[in-house]
Amino acid sequence: MAEKKRIKSNLITYGIVIGMYLIMEILMRTGNLSSHLKGLLVPMTYYAIIAVALNLCVGILGELSIGHCGFMCIGAFASAIFSKLTQNALPTPIRFFLAFVVGIAVAALFGFLIGIPVLRLKGDYLAIVTLAFGEIIKNVINAIYFGVDSKGAHISLNNVMDLGMEPDGQVIINGAMGVTGTPRDANFTIAIVVLLLALFVVLNLMNSRDGRAIMAVRDNSIAAESAGINVTRYKMMAFTISAAIAGAAGVLFSHNITSLTATSQYFGYNASIMILVYVVLGGIGNIRGSVIAAAILYLLPEMLRGLNTYRMLIYSIVLIVMMLFNWAPAAVDWRNRVKHKFIKRNA
Amino acid sequence: MALLQVNNLSIAFGGLRAVDDFSLEIEKGELYGLIGPNGAGKTTVFNLLTGVYKPNEGIIRLDGEDITRKNTIEINHAGIARTFQNIRLFHQMSVIDNVKVGLTERFKYSGIEGVLHVGRYKAMEKAMDEEAMKLLKVFGLDSERDVLASNLPYGKQRKLEIARAMATSPKLLLLDEPAAGMNPNETAELMETIALVRKEFNMTILLIEHDMKLVSGICEKLTVLNFGRVLKQGETKEVLDDPEVIKAYLGED
């Protein structure tokens, strides 16, 4: 039965994540993990989360986004601001939980607002507009100065002095210097829990009436409309959920470092493209694949650090070769032929 | 009162009047054929009836309700379902999921229940599965329930498209050249399927067809379109014997 198969497949996905977590925890507890590698665990997990988010958009909804790190950026900043403001007012667990609520909600709100114009477009035009929004988010955040004092909130696009704050004031966003002093609340365990929740949401969604409607829109929007499916509504739903999950990754991002800046390296289109590479290599629409690809491809260049100067060159060649091997029609034919031969010989 | 009542429908693209002063009445339970040479405007009539295009003039009423200005989704909810000349399935989804998409508006539960798999989710999904299987059995697709739609043979893809349309529980079913690309055997099987749908669901059907044999075999009434205008309308036999219709089909000598 397909239903049983689906449940089994989902359980395998959760199992892989939990297994990975246990292995890492054991290695860590027994002191077999270098501090460099330890530092990579949380980033690896939030990249897996945003890969799941992007796969919801690209693989399940079928719309190419190359600005998803923009939503991660929004989640990161919204939650960092919240945590900084409430740092002394709330106990850590409650504060961190609320930081997730804030980061996810604000990212979802932006996903919704940006989705309204973006989802009216098609194909590559849609993709370039997501890129544009991602860049705008990054640039605007870099230009914002924001502070709070006894008189309330101040905002400026020029400089800190322009905020005109009282001496007791606290600068929250210092333009391109970003937000500093966010509490480092994130750890590997919490990151894994968030990843499991993201997987739970997306895998369950895919197996519900909303999820089927979203996939119907992907496969044939004209047929979906004529079957009574509200195409706009389902596109918005998938895009907003995807942005919300990317926001959750952002919360982990900002609470794993003390100084948060909206740099191109983490939030520009290049970063978004890197996530897209995870999604495509993991399999478009294959959620489990995204998690595995994100983990391997994030760690791979880091592991190759010994080769230093050559590592990114090797990475790029591996990427090109893998794409050709996986997708080129000639390679696909060849693989099928080999497979058939193998099966025949065994039969 | 007629189930579908179309009065003086017209649409022009640029200077071309693709459909001109088109009127049609279909009674409940009828199997009605819309025929005509290539480019006569048959599919355009379907697109007007389903809200893909908005007419420049004319009124469309379904069961007394004016649906002229409604969009495709609202028209489906009002009770018109259709298939397409070039098959449009959800090709990366399984056969049963294709049908369940058609059931989306009939079996409701909230998004939260869907994501958490709680509340009405289990009961509704079960009911949807049963309803979908019932439909698939009618079309002889029940053994292929978990096959990807794109992996079905051509004739079965046509049937699945009809099954999906039926899942929205329409009052009127529009079939756009269901026999296109089929061999005589498949066509004969399709005729049986259409007859079965009519019997099982007491369905009213409007069908576009090129295949004269299929049309004369199952349709009670026909409308012949030529250059966007109605050439002849009436009982099948009477229409097919009309010299003007023969001329439109065979050309003037």
Place this chain on the structure above:
Amino acid sequence: MSFLVYLINGLSLGSIYAIIALGYTMVYGIAKMLNFAHGDFIMVGCYVIFTICSTLSGNTFVGIIAAVILCTLLGVTTEKVAYKPLRGAASPLAVLITAIGVSYFLENLALLIFGADIKSFSSVVAWQGLSFAGGDLKIQGVTIVTILTSVVILIVLQLFIHKTKEGQAMLAVAEDKGAAMLMGINVNKTISLTFAIGSALAAIAGALLCSAYPSLSPYLGAMPGIKAFVAAVFGGIGSIPGAMIGGLVLGIVEILSRTYISSQLSDAIVFGILIVVLLVKPTGLLGKKIMEKV
């Protein structure tokens, strides 16, 4: 008077974007793919000129010719090796990701050969320029040369496409690859030719870009590449006049907003304008409307 200077500077930057965008738009129109590595072809062109000018002959002209030839070869080879095998792949994303791989490859190869430190580039235009209104209005030589070059390229390209057999073949392939093949057009050759022209244009754009902004780094092509792509989309991707207009508008908007609004926000404004244009005209200023037949 200063406004006029900024406007002309914007026109000059816009001309560079336009030249890059022409390559982008031609490749997209014919191969139906976003060549993300296009911006890196610019960088390759710059390094070739830099190497030849500073070490070998020292002759700028030789440098430019060498860059054009090398970039053309690079473009054609990349297409043959990395993109052509993916024609007809199950997902259009496959070739996009491969293009990204090529982009990473070129950037890291340059990093390996030339290092990460920024090298200074000496302008390929020796001419100091003109001054008007008793020296109040000075226009640099490189600015004038850039604008003129883009105009010449546009005219030559239009003539090539509409007056030659190869150009007509490009239009046919862009319209319908299958039909073009049935008409006896060599589709592979036409696509190769398109990549050759696009890459040659990237080399020229590189020479002009680095003359105006003389700092060389392995990543210098990425942002202009993206901006030029935005310009191509803005003008209606696939349209040659559209790419030209898009490039000019983008360059002017970027310089003016950097000057009068905020240097921090100029990119945001450029991208914002793209969004507004696409919302009003979903296929760009001069792009063809795509309608799916039901």
